[in-house]
């Protein structure tokens with residue numbers, strides 16, 4: 849089967865249309881199906897891999913992504929890279945009562961992925977339209993305010 853790869857710009861456009869039209873897409877598989885359908889309107893040979901779509905979707909400003917994950921039993925080295933979008937991970941630290949710091953885990957600088965030292969393996973994604981285009985940082989603060 850012949851196939852072509854759309855450029856990032858067109859992929860984002862298609863993603864934007866899909867996410868705007870559908871309220872809450874509960875898995876990457878569903879999102880992929882909808883996006884490919886949208887891409888094919890322009891070119892019937894267009895397709896996109898799950899990995900590429902995931903990386904674009906988790907960092908798109910118009911999407912609020914929720915990442916569900918399970919704990920991993922075996923400690924695997926993340927090599928400083930996010931397993932969701934390949935972005936850089938930042939250590940999250942807490943101050944101890946003795947004036948030192950302790951590493952609690954890692955959080956991604958680009959997408960909503962975070963993990964404790966016991967690695968969290970992403971299992972499911974949920975995509976919601978965010979018309980305000982907040983950054984993940986803003987959303988995090990917004991959520992913490994509610995608590």
Ligand SMILES: [Zn+2]
Nearest residue numbers: 930933956959
């Ligand atoms: Zn990430």
